[in-house]
Amino acid sequence: MKRILRIAIGVVLGSGVLVGGIWVLIHFLGDDETRYRGKPIEYWCGLLASQQPALSDQAVQMVDGVIIPYLTNQMFSDTNDSSMRMALIEQLNGLPGVHIIYTPADGRRVQAINDLSSLGPRAKAAAPALLQALERKDDLLCGPAAAALVRIQAEPDQVIPALIGCLLDREGRGRSDVVEALGKFGPKSKAAVPMLVGLLADRSSKDIIEAVPTALKKIDPDTAAKLGLK
Helix, strand or coil, X not given: CHHHHHHXXXXXXXXXXXXXXXXXXXXXXXXXXXXXXXECHHHHHHHHCCCCHHHHHHHHHHHHHHHHHHHHHHHHHCCCCCHHHHHHHXXXXXXXXXXXXXXXXXXXXXXXXXXXXXXXXXXXXXXXXXXXXXXXXXXXXXXXXXXXXXXXXXXXXHHHHHHHHCCECCCCCECHHHHHHHHHCHHHHHHHHHHHHHHHHCCCCHHHHHHHHHHHHHHCHHHHHHCCCC
């Protein structure tokens, strides 16, 4: 009887250790929100508008000196995922009731750009890095970078040529996010009109079919009217 009791206790303890170990792995392997001095980016964005100069100055120093450099670095350098980590996540997610949320490197790089975009004009210092993403014609980053450059109100004279340069992907199809960004600049994007007219024949996706006429109407209403775009 005592032997059976010892075995039962051992099984219970072993199960507890196993469950505890899995719990630790789940929290270790899953996504953690990036924090800056213990606070999320939303906290520092909120402080930027504070009526208390000491707090707003602290937020400016954090955003300009820490957050923007971190995010601009992440968008280019965060390119690798640990194969061991990915394998563990795959195995654990196969267990009943386990769902580990993990963002791969590509998603983290895009999120870095989206976080920069959320800062609005405060993130103008990131414009050179975002322009570099366009110049590299990276299929992953071009669209988010184009949208971010509009949101941070980067200089049109610098942004528009870069947008035109990455308007087409490697297969010659239009990038709808880039088309939309050109449209946001209105008549200033007139140099893009010939390429946009050519993209009216691009039926590769619903997004591009909708984006091109919309952009043309904002950039060159006369040309759009002549083409019968409504």
